[in-house]
Amino acid sequence: MxxxxxxxxxxxxxxxxxxxxxxxxxxxxxxxxxxxxxxxxxxxxxxxxxxxxxxxxxEPTDRVRRKIELKEGVVIVGSDAHYWPDEVSTAHLAFVELCKKLNPAHVILNGDMFDGARISRHPPLGWEHMPTVAEEFEVVQTRLMEIRNASPDARHWWTLGNHDARFEARLASAAPEFEGIAGTHLRDHFPDFTTAMSIWINDEVVVKHNWKGGDHAAFNNAKSSGKTIVTGHTHRQLVRPFNDYNGVRYGIECGTLCEPYARQFDYSNDNPRDHTSGFCVLTFKDSRLLYPELVRVVKSGVYEFRGDWHDVENPSTTQN
Ligand SMILES: [Fe+2]
Missing domain, CATH: 1.10.10 (Arc Repressor Mutant, subunit A)
Incomplete structure (x- = not known):
């Protein structure tokens, strides 16, 4: 034929x-x-x-990229908490508080919730006590539970950062024969939070731990990705609008949920840091992102949001 x-x-x-x-x-x-x-x-x-x-x-698998649709509602994105025992940052308390007040549809933890001080590839700087992996896991579980309980109507996501990756990287290199055993993935220990490398909202906004570096990371991220892109990792906080023939999109660096001069960063020799303690609030209307809002810690126990200062409520309820 x-x-x-x-x-x-x-x-x-x-x-x-x-x-x-x-x-x-x-x-x-x-x-x-x-x-x-x-x-x-x-x-x-x-x-x-x-x-x-x-x-x-x-497109990559949903272990790597998760896509969500949101017509109307709020997404709260916090990053780089590096939670350690015996300390609760003002930014964390403000994050929990705004989870209660804003009733977000989605809460995204944008990487480096876990610090992994003992399993860093860098040698220890001295004899200072660093928490064990077990101690860190316990405090991360406590902090994440506080966030989850404050946002019962939300879906909860965790985009993985380089510090989070230390857990699996150490196990996989030291004991590769244990592949597939329950508990060898970070996600096995935090079942309420779905992990991925990036979360895509309405195909317009990409939330991921990091991409480009340097002083102009936010600008370069927005320009090169063709999307609004929300990153952590730098611990800086800014919104950089980028306009072209397609309209406006934003490069957003969402700050850190940790204190900029916390013990976790003692390895930085007390150098000045262009870090801001805070996080980011994204509001969607008719499936489009409104101008991104930043929440910024002003001083211990006080944060700035929507043109006013706010005292964090009941800090004692979340102390260790
Ligand atoms: Fe990071």
Whole structure:
């Protein structure tokens, strides 16, 4: 039996309809459509592009990228808590408080909730006591439970940071034979929070721990990604609007939920730090992001939000 259409007709169908559409139109199997495409490409020395070839890459699995839709509502993003025992930051208390007041649809912890001081690849600087992994896990579980209980209607996410990665990296390099055993993944210990490398909201906003570095990270992130992008890692806090023919998008660095000069960062030799203790509030209306808002710690027990200072309520309720 001869071909179901001429070569020219086939090329037309392929470029307009892609493989599945061409197969349906001609009453052929998809694999036979691919085979004919290859024969034509070889004979004519050309590449036949389907409508979306080279435009939309295959998406990674949902362990890596999670996509959510939000028409109306609030997303709170906090990052870089580096929780250690025996201390509760004002930023954490403010985060819990605004989780209660703003009733967010989603709460995203944007990486480095876990510090991993004992399993750093860097050598210890001295004889100072650093918490064990077990002590850190206990306090991270406590802090995350406070956040979860303050936002019962929200979905809870954790985009992984470089410090979070220390847990699995250490185990995988020291005991690779334990692959697949329950408890060897960080996520096994925090089942209320879904982990991923990035959270995509309405295909407009990407929340991930870090990408570009340097003083202009927020600008470069927005410009190069083509999306509004919310990162942590730098511990800086800013919103950088970026406008082009597509309209406005934002590079957002959301600060740290830790104190900038906390013990966790003693390795930095008490150098000045361009860090801000705080976090970020994203509000969506008609599925579009309104201007991103920042929450900033002013001094111990006081935070600034929406043009006013606020005392954190009941700090004693979350003390260790
Ligand atoms: Fe980080």
């Amino acid at each position: 001869g071909p179901k259409c001429t070569e020219e007709e086939f090329i037309n169908l392929w470029t307009k309809l892609g493989p599945e559409g061409t197969a349906a139109n001609l009453g052929m199997q998809v694999r036979n459509v691919y085979a004919r495409r290859r024969r034509i490409e070889r004979r004519l020395g050309i590449n036949l592009m389907a409508p979306r070839d080279g435009v939309m890459p295959v």
